[in-house]
Amino acid sequence: MDWDKLRIFHAVADAGSLTHAGDKLNLSQPAVSRQIRALEESLNATLFHRHARGLILTEQGELLFDATSAMSRRLDTASARIRDSEEEVFGELRVTTTYGFGTLWLAPRLAKLYEKYPNLRVDLMLEERVLDLPMREADVAIRMKEPSQADLVRKRLMSVRIQLYASNSYIERFGAPQDISDISAHRLVCQSPSSAQVSASATLVQHLMTHNPSSLLTVNNYAGVLQGAINDLGIGVLPDYVTQGFPNLVQVLPDISSAEVPVYLAYPEELRHSKRIATFRDFVQEEIIAYRKKLKELATP
Incomplete structure (x- = not known):
């Protein structure tokens, strides 16, 4: 099977367009089209359904694309290993x-x-x-x-824990909780239950919610939770690795922590x-x- 035709087929299948594949390969659209037709003839199979919005792989085309995708990944791996130098890193x-x-x-x-x-x-x-x-x-x-x-x-590499943090200014204004039951007097800033997160974090948040925080802000990632905590919105439920760069954050209720999370x-x-x-x-x-x-x-x- 002609490797050059397979390379062109893979580019077309990936782009879903003869024109876009041609731009990527520095070939004209007619030249790409000729190569695809020649490949289809050599295989005696139709590889694409053609319509106004572009190209869709046929069942035979899907089989061939799976094969060329695997070939592409293996070639990328080989190329990376060949390029790796004992003298320098690039x-x-x-x-x-x-x-x-x-x-x-x-x-x-x-x-x-x-x-x-x-x-x-x-x-x-x-x-x-x-x-x-x-x-x-x-x-x-x-x-x-x-x-x-x-x-x-x-x-x-290490282990982390999810703990509770608040800004100095928040604590000056609202005070620091002395016991977990004091959560009822504070706003909790944490990841939303529907967001992807480690189970240890979700378990800790569920436990905190049983103590009825007075208000709640949920965010779908820790970067948002961090911004809420450093901007005095409430007590943030955060992994301990984030706090080193934010000296204004203070840990509260240090006995309250998630299970250990391995990294x-x-x-x-x-x-x-x-x-x-x-x-x-x-x-x-x-x-x-x-x-x-x-x-x-x-x-x-």
Whole structure:
């Protein structure tokens, strides 16, 4: 089977348009159309349904697109491994993690990584959905639970807890709760029950709600909860990793905490020897060591 025709077919199927695929491949629309017709003739199959809004894959086209997609992922993996240099770190590294951890802990620290490795390009994908690492939806993941996917290298980085925080100005105005029953006199700022979150966080919020907070603000991510807390809206239910950069936040009811939430770094087995992966892994571990040291210093009178 002609590899060049398969490459063009994959681009057309991905774009859903001969014109858009041609723009991507630097080919004219007629040239792309000729290659698709030639491929269909060689396979004796119709690969696309053509209509005014674009192209839709036929059943045979779907089968071929699945195959070319798998080929594309494998080629990307091979290319990445070939490009990895023992001398320097460069190229794209696709990192996925949760919105909260990526926004509030990882992203603020990436300047140090770029300063050391200016030729590295990090594509940071923040979402609660667990991306499929073996299928190369991302190169490396940081998740709030141990990954269950097969063929992954896993490393436990640290543990976090969900706790209660309020701003100094909020406490000056409304006072700090001395007991969990005092929650009834305060507004609670937390993730909404319908948002994706670790079970430990949801369990803690459910427990707090049984004490009837006087008011409630729910947000679908921790970045919004943090903004509510630092802007004096109420007592925020937040992971402990967010507070180091916000000295105006004070922990309240320190005995009230979620269960321990493990944080794991994972990447595909086939990238075990990737220089980019090793560099990122070492960077994150170094930052966690520094983070823990800073927490100890803050806790020491």
